[in-house]
Amino acid sequence: MQLSVVIPLLNEEESLTELHHWISATLEADGFSYEILFIxxxxxxxxWDVIRTLSRKHxxxxxxxxxxNYGKSQALHAGFAAAMGDVVITMDADLQDNPEEIPELYTMITEEGYDLVSGWKKKRYDSVIAKNIPSKxxxxxxxxxxxxxxxxxxxxxxAYKKEVIKNVDVYGExxxxxxxxxxxAGYSNIGEKVVQHQARKYGKTKFGMERFINGFLDLLTIWFLSRFGKRPMHLFGAFGVLMFVIGFGLAIYLGIDKLFLDPSGRLITQRPQFYIALVSMIMGVQLFIAGFLGELVLRSQRDKERYRIAEKTQS
Incomplete structure (x- = not known):
């Protein structure tokens, strides 16, 4: 099979039949063998009633x-697991993505050798304040x-090569x-294509401003995981050792100062440097333990159920 079109959706009953017809007409006109997966x-x-009807007819x-509702990432994960095509296309169900872009995306994967091609909505029909500026x-x-x-x-x-979606784990958001x-994951040949953006025809967007806050938090997460996800000890352990050495060095200094240099007889506990040294050593030990526990979790992790499928149409 040449193509799988994976479409995650939430409350898009008005657009599904029109979208299905548009995709089918485009792909059949170009002679593709394909499947359409609605998630x-x-x-x-x-x-779901509309999807079941379309599945019975086609x-x-x-x-x-x-x-x-588990979220778009989980929907894509389920769609990727079920996809059979050599090239996998993802698109939204709200008619803002144009299916007529699919043949060229397919060509970029199969003939130009890209592992992944991402669309670029250069001209958008969204609210400038609510979406365009935060998106930029x-x-x-x-x-x-x-x-x-x-x-x-x-x-x-x-658009993706099949091997990409089978080896990339989409989780969380x-x-x-x-x-x-x-x-x-090692797929470095990633391209981009300017695509048409359609104005929303039915309903309203399911995403608010909070998605951009979540997006930036997820960006920090993925940056951290890409740098230290497979070696947490390299971050936490390094900071832990550094903090402990600073605290321990300061403690040694206080001890030498008390024994040989300070004639006043002050107690070490009366000096603020003592508490700085104590806190530094405690933090150092805690960070080192955090890195050690991270390594243990990494080595003992198991796949967990992230969503539960209630029903599938019969193929």
Missing amino acids: DDGSTDKS NTTKGIRFNR LFNAAARKTSGLKLHDFNCGLK MHRYIPVLAKN
Whole structure:
């Protein structure tokens, strides 16, 4: 199979039939063999009824429904696990991504040799204050910390080699950083394509300003994990040893000063340097233990259930 189109969604009943027809018409006109995977992330409207109807009518269409809302990253994880295509396309369900971009994205993967191609919504139809300005700040920070020169990390329209999505673990809310996760996994041939951005036709956006706060926090997380995720002792242990040496050195100085240099007879506990030395040594030991525990957790971690599927359509 050439293509899998993975579409995570939440309460998009009005757009699904139109989106399905648009994707199918585009791919069939170019002669693709394909599947469309709708991942219902706990919708409370009739989205799943629409997906089941589309699945019964079209053998190229499949659906997965979560028993509650787990988030876009978990929906993508489930879609990636189920995808069978040699190239995997992700897109949003709100009709703001244009399926007519898919053939060129496919060509960039199969003929130009990219591991991943990320869409760039150069001209947007979102609110300038609510989305455009925060997006620019967010993307600038992501470029600086990751080293990837992408303009739009959070664009839902992306194309991947199958091996990329099978080897990159999307968890938490890290869907914004799939290119960074791919780079950290060794897939360095990452490209970008300017894509059309459509104005929202139905409903309203599911994301508020809080997603940008969460995005920056996730960016710090992924920066830390990419640098020290596989070697926590290198960070915590190094700081721990440094703090302990500073505290221990200061304690030795106080002892020598008390024994040989200070004729006043003051108690060591009356000197503020004593408490600085004590706190430094305690912090050093705690940081070292944190690094040691991190190493133990890393070596004993097991896959955990991150979402629960309530139902699948029959293929």
